[in-house]
Amino acid sequence: MHFAAVAYVGESTLDPLKYYHNITSNTLVVLEAMAAHGVKTFIYSSTCATYGEAEKMPITEVTPQFPINLYGKAKKMAEDIILDFHKNSDMAIMILRYFNVIGSDPEGRLGEAPRPEL
Incomplete structure (x- = not known):
């Protein structure tokens, strides 16, 4: 399972190579x-x-992917790499796309404590 990555849209614009x-x-x-x-x-x-x-709406698995920020572009590139690798491999793959699964509220009672974008 590959669940690790940096994940702030604003930061991705300021430090694209990191992302x-x-x-x-x-x-x-x-x-x-x-x-x-x-x-x-x-x-x-x-x-x-x-x-x-x-x-x-709603977004489905067949909705076209056109990321509008560097974070989304980097994730899309990784997805493309995985799918290309899978074409000539017997590795089973699953790509999960999250829509704020945890959720949060400004008071911090649910999910992560929101922090301002950079």
Whole structure:
């Protein structure tokens, strides 16, 4: 399971190399290590940010992905890498796209304590 990544849209714009390295490059490293050691199942934690501004709701798995920020682009690139790798591999893959699964409220009673974007 690959659930680790940096995840702030504003920060991704200020430090794009950090995001491309952490999200996209590290996905390559994880896939290479898994393939080298015969791991046959891969679950990837992605984001709804890969959809960008969807033209219609609800968003489904067939909604076109057009990310509008660097964070979404880096996650989409990682998804593309995983899907391309899967074409010539017997590794089972699953890509999960989250829509604020935990949720939160400004008072901190639910989910993470919100922090302002950079």
